[in-house]
Amino acid sequence: MTRPVAVIGTGQTKYVSRRDDKNVPEIVREAGLRALADAGLKPSDVDAVVIGSAPEIFEGVNYPEDWIAPALGMCPGPVMRVHTGGTVGAATGIAGFYHVASGAYDTVLAVAYQKLSDGVPQYGLSACYDPLWDRDFACGAPALVGLQSRQYLDRHAPAVTEEHGAMVAVKNRRNALLNPYAQIRREITVADVMSSPPVAEPLKLLDCCPTSDGAAAMVIASEQTARKKCPRPAWFSGVGTCSESPYVPHVDMAYPESCVRAAQQAYQMAWIYEPARELDVAEVYEAFSFQELIWCEALGLCRPGEGGKLIESGRSDLDGALPVNTSGGVLSSNPIGASAMIRQVEAAMQVMGRAGEHQVDGVHRALAHSWGGAIQFSTVTIFSDEI
Amino acid sequence: MLETAKPSGGDIVKSVTGTLDIKYRFSYGERYDRFFREMRDNKRIMGIACPKCGAVLLPPRPYCGFCYTPVDEWVELSDEGALLTYTVVHLPFIGQPTEPPYIYAFIMLDGADVQFPHILGEIEAADVRSGMRVKAVWAEERKGTLHDIKYFRPV
Numbered sequence: 001m002t003r004p005v006a007v008i009g010t011g012q013t014k015y016v017s018r019r020d021d022k023n024v025p026e027i028v029r030e031a032g033l034r035a036l037a038d039a040g041l042k043p044s045d046v047d048a049v050v051i052g053s054a055p056e057i058f059e060g061v062n063y064p065e066d067w068i069a070p071a072l073g074m075c076p077g078p079v080m081r082v083h084t085g086g087t088v089g090a091a092t093g094i095a096g097f098y099h100v101a102s103g104a105y106d107t108v109l110a111v112a113y114q115k116l117s118d119g120v121p122q123y124g125l126s127a128c129y130d131p132l133w134d135r136d137f138a139c140g141a142p143a144l145v146g147l148q149s150r151q152y153l154d155r156h157a158p159a160v161t162e163e164h165g166a167m168v169a170v171k172n173r174r175n176a177l178l179n180p181y182a183q184i185r186r187e188i189t190v191a192d193v194m195s196s197p198p199v200a201e202p203l204k205l206l207d208c209c210p211t212s213d214g215a216a217a218m219v220i221a222s223e224q225t226a227r228k229k230c231p232r233p234a235w236f237s238g239v240g241t242c243s244e245s246p247y248v249p250h251v252d253m254a255y256p257e258s259c260v261r262a263a264q265q266a267y268q269m270a271w272i273y274e275p276a277r278e279l280d281v282a283e284v285y286e287a288f289s290f291q292e293l294i295w296c297e298a299l300g301l302c303r304p305g306e307g308g309k310l311i312e313s314g315r316s317d318l319d320g321a322l323p324v325n326t327s328g329g330v331l332s333s334n335p336i337g338a339s340a341m342i343r344q345v346e347a348a349m350q351v352m353g354r355a356g357e358h359q360v361d362g363v364h365r366a367l368a369h370s371w372g373g374a375i376q377f378s379t380v381t382i383f384s385d386e387i
Numbered sequence: 388m389l390e391t392a393k394p395s396g397g398d399i400v401k402s403v404t405g406t407l408d409i410k411y412r413f414s415y416g417e418r419y420d421r422f423f424r425e426m427r428d429n430k431r432i433m434g435i436a437c438p439k440c441g442a443v444l445l446p447p448r449p450y451c452g453f454c455y456t457p458v459d460e461w462v463e464l465s466d467e468g469a470l471l472t473y474t475v476v477h478l479p480f481i482g483q484p485t486e487p488p489y490i491y492a493f494i495m496l497d498g499a500d501v502q503f504p505h506i507l508g509e510i511e512a513a514d515v516r517s518g519m520r521v522k523a524v525w526a527e528e529r530k531g532t533l534h535d536i537k538y539f540r541p542v
Binding site: 150 | 473491492
């Protein structure tokens with residue numbers, strides 16, 4: 001088994017559609033220094049840096065780690081870059097956990113970023129598809145998630161409807177009003193979502209995430225450093241990662257196996273038997289509204305087919321029994337490479353009691369989930385207030 | 388690669404426009420080579436069967452993604468099947484070969500265990516239903532790509 005490891009500081013930049021005052025390394029440095037300040041550390045206290053970013057095609061700069069490492073004072077020093085599609089931000093946090101859990105390093109800075117305004121995001125996303133197979137028909141992320149959402153709606157109709165997706169969009173944008181880092185901070189209604197223009201049906205504009213510039217960072221430390229520096233660390237109590245292929249026989253996008261397996265792995269490690277009861281908050285990677293319902297089902301936060309009932313009941317509201325996406329979620333901010341780490345940052349902040357206006361009372365255990373690729377990568381991270 | 392600096396606002400230079408203009412040459416490899424030759428020359432869609440788990444796979448590949456068994460048994464599939472799921476794409480972006488709106492679909496061809504990605508034609512978006520039967524409409528001129536099928540139409 002691994003040794004105890006905790007998040008002892010987090011940092012984020014304000015997520016915006018276009019940031020003109022800073023370039024990529026400067027944005028990453030901003031988040032990194034904020035995380036170090038939150039942990040009460042200086043750059044020289046860091047033993048290693050893990051960097052996560054999505055495909056280079058987004059910013060048009062290859063080998064970005066060479067660009068970023070000096071900005072974090074890690075030159076020379078141990079630097080590793082992680083890339084696992086949309087899950088990269090969470091995989092970066094998990095890689096930071098492995099760095100410390102292994103005993104190789106004591107204090108690690110994990111950073112993830114994206115500056116989508118520098119390029120053409122949907123063009124970049126479309127290049128993720130096989131050029132000989134599905135690239136010419138797919139259209140960035142919305143087309144694939146349109147297929148997924150349709151499969152989910154058809155499977156569970158009439159228990160799940162398009163209005164249930166709209167309710168997720170309304171809830172998460174409402175939560176974002178309390179998060180100063182969120183990009184979209186605007187109250188909307190179910191009618192607004194339903195009447196917004198179609199993007200990839202059944203997805204409408206307000207069912208979709210924005211594109212953002214921004215970075216997130218976490219300071220990950222050993223038990224000794226955590227106890228010294230942080231009154232209430234967020235301990236890594238379970239991690240799970242799983243990869244599958246979009247072209248396995250009878251792939252089920254409405255109940256993705258990689259998500260189910262990543263959750264099982266994390267729950268087993270964290271000794272969680274009834275996730276819906278034992279977790280206090282969950283941050284899931286809902287780049288599109290229906291995905292929040294799909295992930296909640298696959299993560300065991302409700303039963304399969306009961307996603308509609310979950311959002312209707314108010315149980316996943318900020319003041320519900322199991323609040324989901326207290327930060328406002330990906331629907332409110334989406335710097336792709338950082339988005340999965342933002343889920344971990346929010347879950348860790350909830351455990352640490354540092355989530356400000358969107359803090360939920362009495363959080364002992366928080367879940368962070370992410371998906372990436374053609375719905376083929378999944379990660380689950382559980383943070384706890386005790387080892 | 389960089390064009391002349393164009394200040395994007397204020398009195399300081401904030402960004403400059405540049406391009407990475409690369410023409411790629413995507414390799415087919417031995418499985419795609421056979422698959423697309425069959426489409427081009429014989430209007431046939433071929434799957435590849437796993438001897439261990441029995442799954443008939445698309446796209447054809449040298450191993451089964453399910454049980455990692457090497458696979459080499461080619462199977463002719465029907466050019467007809469059932470609609471697994473679909474989406475009406477409205478979002479345009481640079482380089483898109485099909486002009487939106489179009490109906491992107493996952494089709495489970497008869498005899499296959501993995502979906503085939505393509506677009507639908509000869510049908511209004513409002514009339515599409517998951518599970519409906521569709522059939523390939525082949526292109527007159529075929530070049531060994533998925534565009535050798537123009538689209539799938541309702542049966």
